[in-house]
Amino acid sequence: MNIDLIHAAAARLEGQSRKTPLLSSPFLDEIAGRQILIKPECLQHTGSFKYRGGYSAISALNKAQCKAGVIAYSSGNHAQGVALAARQHDIPAVIIMPNDAPAIKIANTKALGGRVIGYDRARENREDIGVKLSNEHGLTLIKPYDEPQVIAGQGTTGLEIAEQAAMLGVSKAQVLVCCGGGGLTSGIALALAEHAPEMRVHTAEPENFDDTARSLLSGERVVNASSSGGMCDAILTPTPGEITFPIMKSHCPSGFVVSDEQVLMTMALAYQRLKIVIEPGGAVALAAALFCKDTLETDTVIAVASGGNVDHKIFQRALKTLN
Amino acid sequence: MNIDLIHAAAARLEGQSRKTPLLSSPFLDEIAGRQILIKPECLQHTGSFKYRGGYSAISALNKAQCKAGVIAYSSGNHAQGVALAARQHDIPAVIIMPNDAPAIKIANTKALGGRVIGYDRARENREDIGVKLSNEHGLTLIKPYDEPQVIAGQGTTGLEIAEQAAMLGVSKAQVLVCCGGGGLTSGIALALAEHAPEMRVHTAEPENFDDTARSLLSGERVVNASSSGGMCDAILTPTPGEITFPIMKSHCPSGFVVSDEQVLMTMALAYQRLKIVIEPGGAVALAAALFCKDTLETDTVIAVASGGNVDHKIFQRALKTLN
Secondary structure, three states: OOHHHHHHHHHHHOOOOOOOOOEOOHHHHHHHOOEEEEEEHHHOHHHEOHHHHHHHHHHOOOHHHHHHOEEEEOOOHHHHHHHHHHHHOOOOEEEEEEOOOOHHHHHHHHHOOOEEEEEOOOOOOHHHHHHHHHHHHOOEEOOOOOOHHHHHHHHHHHHHHHHHHHHOOOOOEEEEEEOOOOHHHHHHHHHHHHHOOOEEEEEEEEOOOOHHHHHHHHOOOOOOOOOOOOOOHHHOOOOOOOOHHHHHHHHOOOEEEEOHHHHHHHHHHHHHHHOEOOOHHHHHHHHHHHHOOOOOOOOEEEEEEOEOOOOHHHHHHHHHHHO | OOHHHHHHHHHHHOOOOOOOOOEOOHHHHHHHOOEEEEEEHHHOHHHEOHHHHHHHHHHOOOHHHHHHOEEEEOOOHHHHHHHHHHHHOOOOEEEEEEOOOOHHHHHHHHHOOOEEEEEOOOOOOHHHHHHHHHHHHOOEEOOOOOOHHHHHHHHHHHHHHHHHHHHOOOOOEEEEEEOOOOHHHHHHHHHHHHHOOOEEEEEEEEOOOOHHHHHHHHOOOOOOOOOOOOOOHHHOOOOOOOOHHHHHHHHOOOEEEEOHHHHHHHHHHHHHHHOEOOOHHHHHHHHHHHHOOOOOOOOEEEEEEOEOOOOHHHHHHHHHOOO
């Protein structure tokens, strides 16, 4: 995994992925006590950064692989990213999704042409199902984060952050990234190490699912006690990836952890002040930027709002925090 | 009023206004039966395109005018745009707002440094109050639409649409614009006439406040029966502007009219499919793009989502249409 793969992915994604803007609000700056810049990947195609990685991986396949098709497992955002990218390349896609994934994510994946196969998150192992089906049908498995071409695609988010921050005169900043398996974090870390070396990337996670923060602290990959039940469905991976963790370990000083209540308040503030819709798992980085002010250090903090595919009952719960 | 003023405004706004992206969703294309591109000015500073016009006008003032300060009347979005632009230029701003304006708009205007003076929309005339205070205190009145530098600022939205659509290979399209007094519509119409001559600009308005559609039909400025009570507070102007109407008359073939129910459904779809928050008055153009399919003609329709400053009770009403 290296910066050249990210540059190559950026070339393939040119004109395909959306260049999301860098947003801000004086009202959020006031809450945070510093300048906050938000990279709203909820505005990306399929409503999350995952389209970048899905398109990057599929556009790197050879003809034989394209003909056979692809398979992916995902709680929902990678599913939609792979489904749309596969449709754009006119190749079949099988997607393994947990039965308790948000209804909108399952419905969207199907509508984008993905053939969805459900599984029980508590009882079954999605990796095993993925490898089995991949072997049986000759499908190329596109892992959600432990795959160099996927990390490369997510890393293009970092290239844009470096360029857009520079245009605002910002070279030094802590960059907070919502972290599940670490594909987005490690991709952005590699991109910024090359193009904005004064920036420092930190992970952000919800309470009880802070495997990356604890892994960065101990230097070893540790596992969450629970693998389901949290509100931030998009980032409830059990442990950092095999490929992503060494990258994060060498580039990310530490991880931030936020509460579900802070996540809901952040979703409401993003609605009110930025006019964007973010899902719980996509709100943890901005939540840390707004509410962890004592442990943050830089005058400017950049937060990635990684996705916006939220069932509206949860969104309405978030809006209630404004009352 | 001419294209040179728009180009000059674009130069002053460079690095100040946000270049909002052009969004799309395969799910919206399916509803509309054609390609729909959305220009989300809800993502602009202060949550609406009005910042462009406010900044354009204030950045064109001379030193003496800056020292005395500015005054504006507005239902809320122009208020916030002028207040922020005035603060950025370090000059005082008095804003005349109707007492029944959405609470968030009044609160934001004050928080951005504007000195807010309330009035009764049914009983008092805001233009009279504006002229009186302007004369008494030597303040420069920045009208919300009948002011060339304001129209020029709003017109920069059109320059971006022309450039961004061209990058997607789109040169021919109907462009639907949410219309109150016509500042945004006439600015965009002038910009596109120069830079995307195959595009046609149409207004969009809510039922019972369709003064522009009826004025375009009759060739004369007509007045709405009521001046308050509608859901689309941002665009409830009584009649098209003196400066804006002749521009619209020569560039806009016709206007679209949508129902409040269509507006609420559109706000919900924008939330669900685009991950953006739009207010009722900012949703009428996209509502026309989605629901007036039989009277639209081009394969691609571009809709401006002009603002996102909505009280969350109305937003929650919109979300209920998804159930």
